Amino acid sequence: MRGSPVHRQAQKDYRWEGVDRLAYKEEGSAPFKDISRQVLIADENLACELRYFEMAAGGYSTLERHEHVHGVMILRGRGHCLVGNEVRAVAERDLVTIPPWTWHQFRAAAGEPLGFLCMVNAKRDKPQLPSEDELAAIYQNPRVAAFLDGRMAELDGA
């Protein structure tokens, strides 16, 4: 018994009845740290899925890009996100849209987890990782470099 398919109660600590807490990605497939994935809503009659990702304090998602778009709402905690060349502080209920083919990454604050909802097309392409040359180009921007290296104090909450 995995709970009613039409009603899944939120349990404490951002877990849901009948929803498995999954590995973010296959270990070793891409760089990431301390992040988990829960598929909250996936239904054959819905063209999108709603997932919940959570990073522990200091954790981060993979720096990647793809054709498909992410619609994100921060649900828990605080951190920063990179979208293209923009680094922004994010907090509960902030909305972030990741446009097609845009490098992006989420990072939890040093002392707090970061959890977010992510709406995504059920049919979608696989993410790409940056090549060495692409990564070097991304690092040209000092603010982006500070974000990618986890030097969050340099980002001064902007």
Place this chain on the structure above:
Amino acid sequence: MRGSPVHRQAQKDYRWEGVDRLAYKEEGSAPFKDISRQVLIADENLACELRYFEMAAGGYSTLERHEHVHGVMILRGRGHCLVGNEVRAVAERDLVTIPPWTWHQFRAAAGEPLGFLCMVNAKRDKPQLPSEDELAAIYQNPRVAAFLDGRMAELDGA
């Protein structure tokens, strides 16, 4: 200037930068009470939209059904929902899926607002209201009747 399209900051009281607070439906088109609508994420590259609906204390959405499916997460407050013949108490972060052609309604608790995220296909059919005969059939279930009449004390939090 409506804020960055990729980053919309949550303001206090469940409003978002650059997102209009809209009427729930056209006045007089269907029964509802004290409910507003905000379209949080709608993008030509996403097959779904993410909306936020909020009812003031004692408010309710329209009793209706349609072919399209709703994927709901409660974001604020407490209340009850009707899905088919089931009446359930809902609270923050609970998930509710409304299957196709299923009568449904949300009601805020007497003393608290109820706000929820609703994921829905961008292309979808229009809702149907119950006929008099259908409404009489729905009222056959005493628990459903108590819900529809707003006699929430009779639902004993189940």
